[in-house]
Amino acid sequence: MSGPSPSERLGLHRSLLTSQLLQAAATVLAAVATLVLGQIEDVTLFVAGAGMIFVCAGIVVLSPRDDLPSWLILVAPVVDVAAIGLMRESAPVAGIGLLWAFPAIWIGSAFGVRGVVGVTATVAAIIAYQAFDGSQRVAASTFVLPFTLAALATMSHFAARRTRAQRALLEKQSAELRRSLERSRRQEDLVTEVLDAVDFGVIRITAQGEYSVSNEAHARLQAGAGSLGPAPAVYAADGITPLVASETPFARARAGEAFEGELVWFGMPGDDRRALNVTARHLPARDGVGAGTVVVSRDVTAEELALRAREDLVASVSHELRTPLTSIIGYLELALDDDALAGATREQLEIAERNATRLRELVADILAMSAASRHGVGFALEPAATDVADIVAGAVTSVAPRAAAHGIRVDASGVRSCPAVVDAHRLRQVVDNLLSNAVKYNTSGGVVLVSVEREADTVLITVADDGPGISPSEQGRIFERFFRADTVRNSSIHGSGLGLAISRDIARAHGGDITLTTEPGAGSVFTVHLPQKEGAASWSSTS
Numbered sequence: 001m002s003g004p005s006p007s008e009r010l011g012l013h014r015s016l017l018t019s020q021l022l023q024a025a026a027t028v029l030a031a032v033a034t035l036v037l038g039q040i041e042d043v044t045l046f047v048a049g050a051g052m053i054f055v056c057a058g059i060v061v062l063s064p065r066d067d068l069p070s071w072l073i074l075v076a077p078v079v080d081v082a083a084i085g086l087m088r089e090s091a092p093v094a095g096i097g098l099l100w101a102f103p104a105i106w107i108g109s110a111f112g113v114r115g116v117v118g119v120t121a122t123v124a125a126i127i128a129y130q131a132f133d134g135s136q137r138v139a140a141s142t143f144v145l146p147f148t149l150a151a152l153a154t155m156s157h158f159a160a161r162r163t164r165a166q167r168a169l170l171e172k173q174s175a176e177l178r179r180s181l182e183r184s185r186r187q188e189d190l191v192t193e194v195l196d197a198v199d200f201g202v203i204r205i206t207a208q209g210e211y212s213v214s215n216e217a218h219a220r221l222q223a224g225a226g227s228l229g230p231a232p233a234v235y236a237a238d239g240i241t242p243l244v245a246s247e248t249p250f251a252r253a254r255a256g257e258a259f260e261g262e263l264v265w266f267g268m269p270g271d272d273r274r275a276l277n278v279t280a281r282h283l284p285a286r287d288g289v290g291a292g293t294v295v296v297s298r299d300v301t302a303e304e305l306a307l308r309a310r311e312d313l314v315a316s317v318s319h320e321l322r323t324p325l326t327s328i329i330g331y332l333e334l335a336l337d338d339d340a341l342a343g344a345t346r347e348q349l350e351i352a353e354r355n356a357t358r359l360r361e362l363v364a365d366i367l368a369m370s371a372a373s374r375h376g377v378g379f380a381l382e383p384a385a386t387d388v389a390d391i392v393a394g395a396v397t398s399v400a401p402r403a404a405a406h407g408i409r410v411d412a413s414g415v416r417s418c419p420a421v422v423d424a425h426r427l428r429q430v431v432d433n434l435l436s437n438a439v440k441y442n443t444s445g446g447v448v449l450v451s452v453e454r455e456a457d458t459v460l461i462t463v464a465d466d467g468p469g470i471s472p473s474e475q476g477r478i479f480e481r482f483f484r485a486d487t488v489r490n491s492s493i494h495g496s497g498l499g500l501a502i503s504r505d506i507a508r509a510h511g512g513d514i515t516l517t518t519e520p521g522a523g524s525v526f527t528v529h530l531p532q533k534e535g536a537a538s539w540s541s542t543s
């Protein structure tokens, strides 16, 4: 036998022990029966045989379970075969030969075909010898017994082989399982290491709303928020609207909501505060079962404070500029009222007044923008029932002199009467800005088409020009504050880059938006969408 594995050794020990104990028990039974029936012819020989079996069983019982001596595996059944031979010799009519079944079964299972042949040949030899020397009668059993023992040993050999094959398969599978387990543990460790290495908080919330994974950065952010107090007050993005517990991003994510980049403030306004930017995304469902939500949070306190500081600075500088500017413009107007002004001086004063007025408009834009973003709610509107066509017509009239000076025709034939509830002052600001852009960025001989129409529940104001258009790379940024296209930034066309941002905020405050379609070289079309609630359309007939 070539080096059995520890588990095979244990198996061998257990089956040898079982075989030996059963055989010893059968020997006791046979001895008692033979004694009672008075069939023992040579007591000494019988006791010697039985004694050998018990000694053998005793050695197996006492041998260590996990370190069965190799010699015992062969010696025990060989001694048993011989002992049974002796007992059979001493009690010829008792049928003691049946006890050979035990060593035959064991040898068949432990030594395979060689064992089967060996045990059958040995037993047949003993039977033949005993028949030959006359100690046993020759009966049918003389021939049947070796054959039966051979059959038993063979069956036991096949059964053992099957068991060994099954065990090998099981061991292979369990090794594979161990390897997969190790692989997935390594993978898990890697994911945890990566998650802990990043500086944004990551948590996973199960479909049942329980936290299942969280990284070190998340714990740090929580500890940072916790340092503001045991249960710091939470505020919305504007920093002043308090949020109740169920409105905080983490509570909403636990309730199964998904959202992108929500800003929350921890801590009271005026105190030490922290701003977190939180994103919650649903994980893809597996086997139709929701896999939960992953929540990523980032500490944006420094960025937010810097942003606010910049806005505060811009707002206060603009505010401080407004008063002296108003005074400058006032005195320039007074000076221009003087009829005695010399022609050249008048011209210089007019240039100064034009530039001062532009400066005042710029300051007004910046103040409007910073007021809107400071409150985080956009523009405060004063809506009233108006005809949008009147607002647009007013804007067209006011841009007409500038358009004429640029050699540009403004065509307002598409303006239809569209009664709506809007903030007329703010909407005029939007149309003024779109028309002014369409004129100032256009080239001489260009055309600007203006239209107002109603489509279902939406009033659409369209300002289309055939000017230079806007390049694809700049289209996405055109509504950003202070953004100006590369081509105009270094040109003589003045602008602040705030007009479109303010216009879009105003449209959005109306519940609408501004869209742009443009083709470089072929012009731009800006469309203002103003949704109107049911009934607004009938305003003209009821007023």
Ligand code: ADP
Residues within 6 Å of the ligand: 433, 437, 438, 441, 465, 467, 468, 469, 470, 478, 483, 484, 485, 486, 488, 494, 495, 496, 497, 498, 499, 500, 501, 524
């Ligand atoms: P401003 O006109 O003061 O620069 P706006 O916010 O109104 O600021 O416009 C932002 C930029 O968009 C402009 O600087 C210009 O580059 C581009 N733009 C706006 N309207 C047009 C237009 N009709 N045609 C071409 N470019 C335009």
